[in-house]
Amino acid sequence: MATLYNILRGSLLTLPWLVWVFIVDLLVSLLLPLLPIFPDICYNISSALAESGWYWIQLIFTRANGAVIAVSGDILPCGESAIIVANHVKWCDFYMIQELAVRAGMLGRCRYFAKTELRWVPFLGWGLWALGMPMVSRRWDKDEKELDRVFSGIVDRKWPTWLISFSEATRYTPAKYAASTTWCAENDRSQPQHLLYPRTKGFITTVQHLRKSSNVKAVYDLTIAYQRGDQFRCAPSMWETLSVPNITRDKGYRFYIHARRFPLNELPDTDDGLAKWLERCWVEKGNWLEDKRLEWSENGKAQKLK
Ligand SMILES: *[C@@H]1O[C@H](CO)[C@@H](O)[C@H](O)[C@H]1NC(C)=O
Ligand SMILES: *[C@@H]1O[C@H](CO)[C@@H](O)[C@H](O)[C@H]1NC(C)=O
Numbered sequence: 001m002a003t004l005y006n007i008l009r010g011s012l013l014t015l016p017w018l019v020w021v022f023i024v025d026l027l028v029s030l031l032l033p034l035l036p037i038f039p040d041i042c043y044n045i046s047s048a049l050a051e052s053g054w055y056w057i058q059l060i061f062t063r064a065n066g067a068v069i070a071v072s073g074d075i076l077p078c079g080e081s082a083i084i085v086a087n088h089v090k091w092c093d094f095y096m097i098q099e100l101a102v103r104a105g106m107l108g109r110c111r112y113f114a115k116t117e118l119r120w121v122p123f124l125g126w127g128l129w130a131l132g133m134p135m136v137s138r139r140w141d142k143d144e145k146e147l148d149r150v151f152s153g154i155v156d157r158k159w160p161t162w163l164i165s166f167s168e169a170t171r172y173t174p175a176k177y178a179a180s181t182t183w184c185a186e187n188d189r190s191q192p193q194h195l196l197y198p199r200t201k202g203f204i205t206t207v208q209h210l211r212k213s214s215n216v217k218a219v220y221d222l223t224i225a226y227q228r229g230d231q232f233r234c235a236p237s238m239w240e241t242l243s244v245p246n247i248t249r250d251k252g253y254r255f256y257i258h259a260r261r262f263p264l265n266e267l268p269d270t271d272d273g274l275a276k277w278l279e280r281c282w283v284e285k286g287n288w289l290e291d292k293r294l295e296w297s298e299n300g301k302a303q304k305l306k
Pocket of ligand 2: 066245246
């Protein structure tokens with residue numbers, strides 16, 4: 001019964017949102033021909049449209065379904081453009097990042113690195129492209145033109161942006177973790193706990209381009225963690241986030257995001273220095289995650305004893 005109820009409830013919550021996302025995609029795609037003529041207005045309109053869709057799904061998760069997202073670390077200044085790196089666990093990661101973006105007034109300005117194949121998905125792909133999402137193949141020599149397109153909006157036109165990259169390039173799995181550990185051992189690198197070794201090339205390219213702009217002031221390092229019962233890193237699926245009520249209180253999911261802010265002018269100047277900086281950042285992130293895991297497992301034991 002509860003399942004059937006959840007399916008119905010989830011569909012009723014999700015369908016109007018899907019219709020709206022389709023309309024947003026259509027409108028944003030229609031703005032494409034105007035983009036070369038009125039670039040700033042188009043960017044502002046498409047940001048506002050995107051924000052409406054993103055805020056709506058955020059409200060389904062947090063208000064309708066009662067997800068409680070815990071936030072810690074540095075307060076991120078309102079309206080500040082930044083380069084953002086985060087670890088990638090599950091679909092839920094978007095809600096965690098959006099929680100911070102809402103607080104900083106930057107929700108409509110979030111731009112994620114996306115896979116280039118998405119460009120050929122009708123509406124969705126065009127919409128992402130029209131929004132100014134960098135669509136990359138992760139072969140950085142091939143991506144130069146696309147990055148120029150995205151960076152010029154941020155550098156030359158000073159568009160407010162949160163440029164977000166999941167630096168591990170893929171989601172965490174135990175198999176990928178094993179592969180990462182082997183690779184680090186062979187290449188004499190530090191394998192961070194709970195994470196995959198980060199891809200440094202994209203980060204270096206992004207920082208070296210955007211630091212030329214007075215518009216971009218900082219790098220934010222975001223750490224995302226989940227727990228359910230005694231299972232670390234356990235998060236609900238996309239459909240569960242839309243359909244399961246009281247997801248924190250009744251289902252016992254914990255959602256956590258930790259932010260650190262680094263002024264861009266304090267980062268190393270050289271490519272090599274930046275690669276090392278990101279590596280150290282990931283090692284610290286892994287240590288933070290391990291501390292969180294221990295803290296939560298102590299909590300869990302204490303709760304069971306009660
Ligand atoms: C776009 O939005 C920004 C920030 O809200 C504002 O400063 C700028 O004037 C807007 N540009 C146009 C052309 O509307
Ligand atoms: C969430 O839990 C409360 C208290 O148990 C309950 O009254 C409410 O109906 C639940 N919400 C949903 C959407 O099931």
